Amino acid sequence: MPGPAPDERMRPKGRRNTQGIRVDPEAEVTHEPRQAVLSALVKHRPGVLSEVSALFSRRQFNIESLTVGPTVDDDTARMTILIEEPEPGIDQAKKQLRKLVPVVSVRELEGEAVRRELALVKVSGEKPDDVNAVADMYDGQAVDASTDSVTVEITGSKQKIDAAIEAFKQFDVQEIVRTGAAALERGPKTLEKDV
Amino acid sequence: MSERASVPKEEDETEPEAEQEPVTTGAQSVIRALENAGTDYVFGVQGGAIMPVYDALYDSDINHVTMAHEQGASHAADAYGVVTGDPGVCFATSGPGATNLVTGIADANMDSDPVIALTGQVPTEFVGNDAFQETDTVGITQPITKESYFAADSDTVGDDVSEAFALADAGRQGPTLVDLPKDVTQGDTEVEPGAPETPETYEVPEEADDENVQEAAEALAEADRPVILSGGGVIKADASNALREFAKEYEIPVITTMPGIGSFPEDHELSLEWAGMHGTGYANMAISNTDCMLAIGTRFDDRLTGGVDSFAPDAEVIHIDIDPAEISKNVYADYPLIGDAREVLRQLFDAMPRSPDADEWRDQCQTWKDEYPMDYDTPDDEPLKPQYVVEQFSEMTPDDTIVCTGVGQHQMWASQFWEYTEPRTWVSSHGLGTMGYGVPAAIGAKLAAPDQEVVCFDGDGSFLMTVQGLSVAVREQLDITYVVLNNEAVGMVRQWQDGFYEGRRMASEYPWIPQFDKLAEAFGARGFTLESYDNVEETIQEAREYDGLSVIDAHIDPGENVFPMVPSGGDNGLFALNEDHLDMI
Numbered sequence: 001m002p003g004p005a006p007d008e009r010m011r012p013k014g015r016r017n018t019q020g021i022r023v024d025p026e027a028e029v030t031h032e033p034r035q036a037v038l039s040a041l042v043k044h045r046p047g048v049l050s051e052v053s054a055l056f057s058r059r060q061f062n063i064e065s066l067t068v069g070p071t072v073d074d075d076t077a078r079m080t081i082l083i084e085e086p087e088p089g090i091d092q093a094k095k096q097l098r099k100l101v102p103v104v105s106v107r108e109l110e111g112e113a114v115r116r117e118l119a120l121v122k123v124s125g126e127k128p129d130d131v132n133a134v135a136d137m138y139d140g141q142a143v144d145a146s147t148d149s150v151t152v153e154i155t156g157s158k159q160k161i162d163a164a165i166e167a168f169k170q171f172d173v174q175e176i177v178r179t180g181a182a183a184l185e186r187g188p189k190t191l192e193k194d195v
Numbered sequence: 196m197s198e199r200a201s202v203p204k205e206e207d208e209t210e211p212e213a214e215q216e217p218v219t220t221g222a223q224s225v226i227r228a229l230e231n232a233g234t235d236y237v238f239g240v241q242g243g244a245i246m247p248v249y250d251a252l253y254d255s256d257i258n259h260v261t262m263a264h265e266q267g268a269s270h271a272a273d274a275y276g277v278v279t280g281d282p283g284v285c286f287a288t289s290g291p292g293a294t295n296l297v298t299g300i301a302d303a304n305m306d307s308d309p310v311i312a313l314t315g316q317v318p319t320e321f322v323g324n325d326a327f328q329e330t331d332t333v334g335i336t337q338p339i340t341k342e343s344y345f346a347a348d349s350d351t352v353g354d355d356v357s358e359a360f361a362l363a364d365a366g367r368q369g370p371t372l373v374d375l376p377k378d379v380t381q382g383d384t385e386v387e388p389g390a391p392e393t394p395e396t397y398e399v400p401e402e403a404d405d406e407n408v409q410e411a412a413e414a415l416a417e418a419d420r421p422v423i424l425s426g427g428g429v430i431k432a433d434a435s436n437a438l439r440e441f442a443k444e445y446e447i448p449v450i451t452t453m454p455g456i457g458s459f460p461e462d463h464e465l466s467l468e469w470a471g472m473h474g475t476g477y478a479n480m481a482i483s484n485t486d487c488m489l490a491i492g493t494r495f496d497d498r499l500t501g502g503v504d505s506f507a508p509d510a511e512v513i514h515i516d517i518d519p520a521e522i523s524k525n526v527y528a529d530y531p532l533i534g535d536a537r538e539v540l541r542q543l544f545d546a547m548p549r550s551p552d553a554d555e556w557r558d559q560c561q562t563w564k565d566e567y568p569m570d571y572d573t574p575d576d577e578p579l580k581p582q583y584v585v586e587q588f589s590e591m592t593p594d595d596t597i598v599c600t601g602v603g604q605h606q607m608w609a610s611q612f613w614e615y616t617e618p619r620t621w622v623s624s625h626g627l628g629t630m631g632y633g634v635p636a637a638i639g640a641k642l643a644a645p646d647q648e649v650v651c652f653d654g655d656g657s658f659l660m661t662v663q664g665l666s667v668a669v670r671e672q673l674d675i676t677y678v679v680l681n682n683e684a685v686g687m688v689r690q691w692q693d694g695f696y697e698g699r700r701m702a703s704e705y706p707w708i709p710q711f712d713k714l715a716e717a718f719g720a721r722g723f724t725l726e727s728y729d730n731v732e733e734t735i736q737e738a739r740e741y742d743g744l745s746v747i748d749a750h751i752d753p754g755e756n757v758f759p760m761v762p763s764g765g766d767n768g769l770f771a772l773n774e775d776h777l778d779m780i
Contacts, residue, residue, distance in 0.1 A: 001569070001758045006771070009480065
């Protein structure tokens with residue numbers, strides 16, 4: 001085909017980064033990942049959980065936890081999703097989520113939102129008093145005990161639970177289960193109404 | 196009503212509407228929902244779990260086209276949706292019937308084509324037991340549809356279908372599916388389906404925010420090097436006329452994407468045709484050097500953008516799209532305008548303070564058109580060039596001729612060397628790149644537009660994937676001309692092997708392929724062979740004039756490659772015009 005060769009052509013001056021955002025050709029711009037809490041109201045019906053979780057895996061969003069449970073309305077459930085992504089990824093996750101038909105609304109909860117997680121930690125039953133003492137330090141309590149094991153319940157922020165589990169390691173941790181975060185905005189604001 | 200080149204079929208409004216029998220079963224309710232939505236044609240294949248639905252179809256005025264394979268059913272429905280603008284409908288049974296539909300559903304999803312798929316399912320009590328011909332159809336198709344429904348009750352199955360129909364058509368169009376367990380369709384009900392309505396959670400934006408429109412209009416008017424990038428969404432929104440008015444009024448050069456072909460007439464002086472991997476040199480030069488791009492109804496696919504780091508890197512981007520999730524997904528939108536393309540173009544038209552001062556830029560675009568013409572050699576002593584066949588055919592046919600294609604080199608030549616001037620005349624598989632799309636797509640297109648000429652360019656590899664569809668086209672007495680641009684290879688793969696894999700032609704060349712003219716005759720069609728320049732026009736004319744299906748087996752130069760070419764992830768402005776250029780970039 002006729003025409004000037006690639007090195008003989010008029011060339012643009014600019015450049016975009018990998019997210020398609022125009023950048024100063026001299027300066028490298030990267031968006032650092034941050035953690036975001038997305039709260040979504042969804043129609044309470046079969047398949048909705050798989051639809052949402054499939055979306056996150058298919059679009060390669062980095063998801064830390066996903067919890068789901070009923071709300072005051074029998075027809076809707078609430079999902080709380082912790083993701084860690086650069087800013088454009090968080091924005092895209094919100095838009096893709098909103099696009100799913102069973103999703104009623106989506107919002108990112110602000111930094112100071114109330115976030116709670118529950119963990120059950122099963123440790124060796126050799127030193128039950130010491131276990132209780134540590135549980136007290138974290139406002140936890142023993143919920144089951146046998147001659148060989150004690151199971152402790154802890155509720156709180158992710159950081160608090162991380163710290164508690166670290167402390168329980170001295171008792172030979174046998175099993176851990178964590179729920180992932182549940183979160184609500186502080187004040188009167190809800191997902192359905194902006195105040 | 197969509198913007199179609201042909202006059203819509205006249206409907207006899209004098210005849211009083213026949214009194215409809217009340218429904219008695221779930222299956223009747225399904226068919227009633229389709230009737231209410233205005234369905235003319237269903238493309239499908241029978242089978243155990245879908246039999247109750249077919250039985251209800253027996254009493255309906257809806258036409259059913261029995262396809263040779265379910266993949267063809269979904270592609271034919273897709274093409275029907277592309278040409279009419281209304282959802283195409285396909286049926287399949289459970290298990291293999293449903294899985295065979297999947298390719299066509301995924302194809303429709305990638306190209307935002309309106310399709311509704313109804314699949315049979317084993318009776319509810321057997322679901323989950325790995326029953327005969329059971330598969331998790333909703334699970335398989337959920338990621339490739341706007342929504343997949345599992346019909347749970349005979350009383351509500353009609354509403355499910357109505358909603359799926361409305362959803363396929365609403366906002367950004369796309370495929371939906373309803374899985375129909377046999378007990379649900381067989382079960383008794385007296386509940387008539389409701390009118391097609393989208394689910395309450397589904398919001399369809401119409402007009403864009405006025406303030407955003409104003410800002411975008413000012414940015415565009417300020418531009419020195421403006422372009423319009425018109426995507427498939429312009430055609431889907433029936434915004435081609437709005438686009439033409441806008442571009443002509445403000446004298447802005449227009450580039451289309453591949454799905455946007457036909458949204459702007461390629462013979463207009465403002466047209467730069469289409470950009471991307473195999474787009475014209477002038478479109479890619481303009482994309483590369485623009486300082487303000489008005490992009491409409493496009494998702495900035497990688498075959499269009501090349502590497503995003505070098506995509507229109509000097510441009511402010513105004514992005515009109517009905518799907519908020521497309522805004523800034525691949526290319527950042529400086530001015531996002533969320534809404535219906537036709538509405539927003541009208542808003543923008545009114546908001547423009549003046550035309551951009553772009554005389555110099557338009558001259559530059561014209562210079563590029565002169566510098567990078569879409570030329571090819573036709574020496575008499577060499578085998579037939581595919582480009583020549585396409586060009587001749589284009590010159591001989593009316594503007595509203597519909598072109599369908601498979602996927603591969605032939606598809607690129609059909610898009611490069613045919614002159615498109617009308618929307619809904621280019622029917623192809625873009626996003627998914629489905630070889631085998633052409634044969635069934637032409638069937639759907641012809642039934643959608645019986646008064647328009649339909650030609651399907653296919654490759655030998657692509658044609659063989661769905662060739663059994665010829666039996667359907669002959670049975671339905673469809674007047675379609677198939678042209679197989681036969682280079683005895685999966686040509687695009689062969690081209691890449693030569694360019695990027697040191698010529699190691701693994702599994703791309705066919706040591707032996709059938710004689711397609713004879714194959715056509717066996718199916719009951721007319722077969723032709725083309726081997727030289729001598730009788731190209733004559734053969735095309737004979738095939739066109741034959742009142743029925745004809746297949747031209749065109750033996751083309753097996754060494755011919757598609758150019759211009761932007762290698763995958765490359766820089767649009769550095770497109771190669773020949774093999775040597777590939778080594779330079």
